[in-house]
Amino acid sequence: MKFRFMSALLMSIFLSASLNIRAETFLVDISKAANTSIEDDGISGNNAGGWSDEGINDMFIFPAVEFGDLDRNGYKFRVIDPKSNDNKSVIMLKGLKCAKDKPESVELKVPDKKGAYVYFLQNSVGGVSGEPKNYPVATYAVNYKDGSKVEIPMQDEIEIRRWWSKNWWDNSEEKAWPFFMGKNIYSMKWNTHIGVWAMQWKNPSPGKEITSIVLKSAGKAVPVIWAVTISDENFFEPKERRQKNIVKVENPPAAYFAAKLAVEREGVFSAAVKAGHFKGLRKIDLIRNDILALSIDSAIGKIGAGNGEGMIEQYQKPENFMVTSPDDPAYKTGVAPAKVGRQSLEFWNGNIGPFPQNILYMHNFYVYLPSPMKNGCSYTVKVQKGLSADFKSEDSIKYDDKATATPVIKVNQMSYSPLSQRRYAYLGWWAGDAGKVDYSQFASFQILDDKNAKVLDGKIELRRKDDPLSGEDVYQLDISQLKNEGIYHIQIPGLGCSDAFGLGGDRIRQLYYNTVRAFFHQRCGCELKKPFTDWERKACHAEVYKSGHVKGEGYAPAAGEESRKFSGGYHDAADFDTFTYHLRATSQSLAVFEWFPEKFKDSDLNLPESGNKIPDILDEAEWALSFYIDNQQEDGGIPLGRGNECDFLRDYQAKHKTTPPFAVFPPTIASTSEYAAVAAQFARDIRNFDQKKADRFLKSAEKAYAWIARNPGDLKDDKEKSDANLNYIWAAAELFSTTGDTKYNDDFIKLYNDGAVKKAHWSQGQYSGIRTWAYTVCTRPGADKKIQDELKKRIIDGAGSVVKNTELPAYRMGRGENGSGGWGNTNGGGYYADPCLRAYFLTKDQKYLDAASLNADFQLGCNPLSKTFITSIGPRHPNAPQINPLLYSGPEKTGTMVEGITVYGLSGGVSEDKKSGMMKNWYPLNVPFWRCWRDLGNGSAEVSSEFTITETIGASAMLYEFLYANEKK
Secondary structure, three states: OHHHHHHHHHHHHHHHHHHHHHOOEEEOOOOOOOOEOOOOOOOOOOOOOOOOOOOOOOOOOEOOOOOEEEEEOOEEEEEOOHHHOOOOOEEEOOOOOOOOOOOOEEEEEEEEEOOOEEEEEEEEEOOOOOOOOOOEEEEEEEEEOOOOEEEEEEEEOOOEOEOEEOOOOOOEOEOOEEEEEEEOHHHHHOOOEEEEEEEEEEOOOOOOOEEEEEEEEOOOOEEEEEEEEEEOOOOOOOHHHHOOOOOOOOOOOOOOOHHHHHHHHHHHHHHHHHOOOOOEEEEEEEEEOOEEEEEEEOOHHHOOOOOOOOOHHHHOOHHHEEEEOOOOHHHOOOEOOOEEEEEEEEEEEEEEOOEEEEEEEEEEEEEEOOOOOOOOEEEEEEEOOOOOOOOEOEEEEEEOOOOOEOOOEEOOOOEEOOOOOOOEEEEOOEOHHHOEOOOOOOOEEEEEEOOOOEEEEEEEEEEEEEEOOOOEEEEEEEOOOOOOOEEEEEEEOOOEEOOOEEEOOHHHHHHHHHHHHHHHHOEOOOOEOOOOOOOOEOOOOOEEEOOOOEOOOOOOOOOOOOEEEOOOOEOOOOOOOEEHHHHHHHHHHHHHHHHOHHHOOOOOOOOOOOOOOOOHHHHHHHHHHHHHHHOOOOOOOOEEEEOOOOHHHHHHHHHHOOOOHHHEEEEOHHHHHHHHHHHHHHHHHHOOOOHHHHHHHHHHHHHHHHHHHHOOOOOOOHHHHHHHHHHHHHHHHHHHHHHOOHHHHHHHHHHHHOOOOOOOOHHHHHHHHHHHHHHHOOOOOOOOHHHHHHHHHHHHHHHHHHHHHHHOOOOOOOOOOOOOOOOOOEOOOHHHHHHHHHHHHHHOOHHHHHHHHHHHHHHOOOOOOOOOOEOOOOOOOOOOOOOOHHHEEEOOOEEEEOOOOEOOEOOOOOOOOOOOOOOOOOEOOOOOHHHOOOOOOOOOOHHHHOOOHHHHHHHHHHHHHHHHHHHOO
């Protein structure tokens, strides 16, 4: 018994010792090699700070990084406390874009340690573009005592992940498991995260002693090594242990980043002043004869970037404003306002000097005067505090109700259509936290021509009290009785005047000219130069390597790598990829040409092709089609488009794990059939001008159509299947209309009876009329009259809904009273005009033309904001839309911009809890829906300020082509 007990005891001791040996963990000392602080000094790009030298975009995160010997998520590391190591916590290696002064490699000595695993705590900074997916960032060599070694490749976003991470759970399993995850002040702007990951490497020779580990950068992204551990223990298992600290990262307490922000605020402010972003008092607007709106940028109080919460409030007090007048005795000695309202909202975002992605705010102060201003008197408003001598702090306004313009009288800032029998202006305003402005005292208006002669009197009528969409009491001014072409303005006695507006005339032509030329300014592979445009640039994306990289974009091609030259098609939006679905916008333009071919001429649009005896509208359509016909496959397939190193290419690479040759996306049923449809339409339209071109495009369209039948595909996604079927039936319709060949008619009828139209996905509703129009109006023998009648009814019913919905809101617009919106469905214009124009063509019923015109009016200024949604059109147009930066006159999307690009417009709002939504940092938070427009050009506001060829450019071109063609004498 005693022997058995002793044996058991010895065995227990042996096993215990074995287990302790097995579980031994060695924390490698990297302190001598550590060369970088995880925090910067707050001044970006000064070559003196820490981390990646990007100011407060560093590793000061919430929750805070921990130091010392740590056991988190099952992993054990020694993270250097900067206080104990001259403020140096990590090893940073040399990169291409940053850390250029850091060593290319570092050797870590290891005192002859064995281990089944080696663990690296790491992330990377300074990612580089133009590299293939999962490109090598570093190579680590593990050197053994016997002289052998093993190299470990560290691939981007596999073993070594980028420090900015979209989601708090992002990982590569045992190759990169989250160790620290948090947010810094910059990542919060993008709703993303900051991470450090543990990489596990399984040692193929666990019995060999390790003497050193060499960390070597590939010279691209910057590897950052935080700690190294050698252990026999598998830290990745069990699952429960590694997931212990993986939790959603909450936002930090309000003051967490205060010290960091204070340092950066001063730097941003100085850089913004240098870049010319701050002027002080920008303008004074007349709101009522006793209310002035002062627009003051964030020079006030040296706020700089951000909404100024906690600072701006002190400048809203009445005593901070002084109003004087040399003419009005009531203001002779200077008077403070009775009260001051305010709205603070974003007006520009982007990089300011070395400080990335900052948002600048405009503060509109509503100064309520103690007594009304008097006609003929001048008034000066001075901001008493908050603006230094470097900035404008006072401005003057001369008040004359017969001459002083005010934005509160909302008009079509270009030209009302004389085709419409219903035309309105509107009166109303919302003054931020001061609420709606009362205009009940004003009962009448008059219209004056450009010589100030009165041509019409009218009554001001209350249209909607306490309108929730605008925040106003909305009044309407019926100007339908205005009949003669000319330039006019509205005058309201005791208030002021509207902007000048036209009725028909050259302003309608300007709308046509500029909105159709938006296609030209989006051309891909075309040099833009004088005399065709002032917005000059070289031909872009003209040559592409087989790897998908654009020549001249910083990519070093492989020896002998093939390249191809391309041109044709359009940049999708502010980005540069091109797609066949842009062709439906071309079809909208061609539809109006087909209705009124005699109205559109050669040299109408000042294009490079002008002078070739072909109407410019057809030249532009040919450019849209040219890339696709030039790159049609031998079997007839039409590429979906090309990537041009933009988002869709990256999405394709992620989905398919490869790059299509030359970044030309392979054909799909939808791309091939959409091309076939529009190529057939174009062939029909151009044959009276160039039979050779007509034959070429028709032959190509038929070849594409034949490809579809041979490649039915395996479409499982309902939207994808719907899109393909709608384009297929569209191609059949256009080819039947162009050729009269019964096979296309038979295909159309079969597809229609199979539900291609009736079962279409809801997202395709905006384009339904485009795809069925050719068959609806087809006069070829054999066209199914029953189907045609059904299609006509669909178009007329859709237009009827627009007519009804346009009349519902106080400011007439086709969305009705649905407040939320975005992506172009709340800017009026062609989005709602398309079905109305088609219904008018079918019926000649005036109500459809009226509805189309009313939606144009909304888009051009008859809306709560008193702004247009088309670049450089009207006196109050988009300020900083998200368009190609080369279409701005200044750097960082500043200065003037190209005319004619229709942006998405109104969108957004704030959630009920005031904690989310696109306007959550505006003041006040309760912004009425139809005053929500984030007019920002450098990301984060795409739903409001961007555009696409498909969604906005085509619809506007169609609308203003139509109004021009029918108004033209």
